Amino acid sequence: MVKFFYKYTRLREDFFRDFMLRATPFKALNDPFEGIFNEKQFKDANNSLNAYFTKQGNIVDKLEDYELDGIMGTLQSDFDDVGVLSFTEDYTNPLMWAHYADQYKGIVLEFDSEKPLFQDSIKFLGNRKSRFGKPYLGHIYEFPEKVMYRREMPSFDRPEQLQPNSDGEYHWIKFLYSLFFTKSNDWIYEKELRSIVQLRDADRIICTKDNHLIDVLSKCPEIRTEDLADGKIQITYPNEYEMHENMGDESIKAEIYMHTSSFNSSSIHLFRINPKAISGIYCGCKCNYKKVQMLVKRNKQLAHLEKSIYKMEVDSHQYQLNRKPINI
Template sequence: MKVYKYRSNYQRDILSLSLNQLFAPTYNNLNDPFEGMFNDKEDKKILELLKRFDTDSLEKAYEELVTMVKKKGIYSLCKTYDNEILWALYSDSHQGFVIEYDLDILLNDFNFNQLTPFVHTVEVKYKDSPQKSMIIIDSFNKRMDLANIIATKSLSWKHENEIRLIFEEPGINTFNFKAVTSIIFGLRASDKDINNVMNLLKGRGLKYYKMTTYTDSYKLKITDLQDQFIHTSEYIQNKAPFDENLLSDENIFAEYQIYKDYLKEIVTYVSSLPNIIKIDSIEIYGEIDKPKINILTTTSLKLLPVRLFQYQYIDKVFVQTN
């Protein structure tokens, strides 16, 4: 799925993009003063009915949960790139640009641990009154709909067609540069700004486009742009260090030496991924004709400081299995 971010500041936003960073603020730093508003009447009724029990603990847990949700980071995206209102509001009256993300790639290097996902995706609901939170009922049913609290807006915002990434840690987050698939410039973007962006993002295999208008319609259309730096060497995002001895003959048994070149290739790939700061161990084991590989790494993510990569040799190639 492709999603889009409308941007206007060529210095700040392109610098962040060149560093493969996005900023996810908490809800109270967003531009809608009604962010986080919800109808808690049902929750309060249930708390009142439970007064005969340990209501102080329940109320405290309830407030802590609401506070926790509101402290998460929010990165707002759109499902379309040709919304003329958003170009006017968020892209400097069509002088800015839009970032196109591949959502699956964007999430992959954050949600590698299925038990502890780092990012949740929610589609914003647009309503004429605040959404019922239903926190307590949801907890009884062992589920939690974050959209009820953190992704409901008034009908006035419906034109934004918004999808949100909810980060466990707000602030700056580093993503895989391959998640950005193209840059779309506004119809009033200058040649100077376009050239500067292409220069800063060269070597990433990006596609570039520019919006134009139809002569007989209010709709915007997209046109291809030639990358001015297409012959630049390939960009490498990261080079996490690792001890060369991990690939030595002492660490790799003789029967697995035939896979040593594959190991080097996989380790190079893993060390290039975002948020990997060190490769701690490399293990190859199992049947000689169908071996498995485990690579344990240290990450820069506070919530998930360790990441395990698992591979298996299938049809003459190593395939990641986790």
């Protein structure tokens, strides 16, 4: 586990008020290979799992093609309902500054892995505070994990690759994990770590406004709404909302998510970040660092960053960026 990880982003004033980051659906990521798997991968994985359970003395039924198609559809839906928060191990990469931090006009946020990443982290996983708890179905990886880079797509033709860690473990976990955290070698410069979350758990959704959505929202006045431009609406849940409502499939939050995901394909899902987890801010060499200073100074939750703001400067002898401390 790395001690610090980083997020390249534009300089957004609203972040310094609400501390929210977007979880991007797999189908909206900039790599077209994300969130997909082919029939051979699935059938190899299914055969490997059958071989493993048979070896354990279990009776494994041979499934019909339509049953296998159903399992494939279920696994694919797992990708449709989760989002990725992307981080990196490196705050000095010139390509990352150009691609993801508004061409050096943005910032990099540094996070301390020993602090809870998300607000409302009132559960525990081992000795670590957690927002979402144990991911029984392998859909959630709250604490960022490293992406693996390779030329070949993941293969699943050997039973030991998918062997469950325990009898009670969901047997498709390692299949999903490999697909969640494997990318082409072409992306290796990103040194990515990613957190995987369920989009239905979002603290804020920005989507198209419609009458049905308004009717659902009227059932819970605690949920704040704000009309935006171009017919959009912003939906914000109270802190620890899950503690106040039954969060089953019939919950208001589940109904809102189903509607905004099914009928609002461009919906944006935002999650509250714990400001205490932010351990530093790096301003790009073209960034208005005085504005960053002002935004930090305005928010008492960021008082611990007084001596942890830096400006990136171009080295005079090598193609590299160096950090220089900025005093508030």
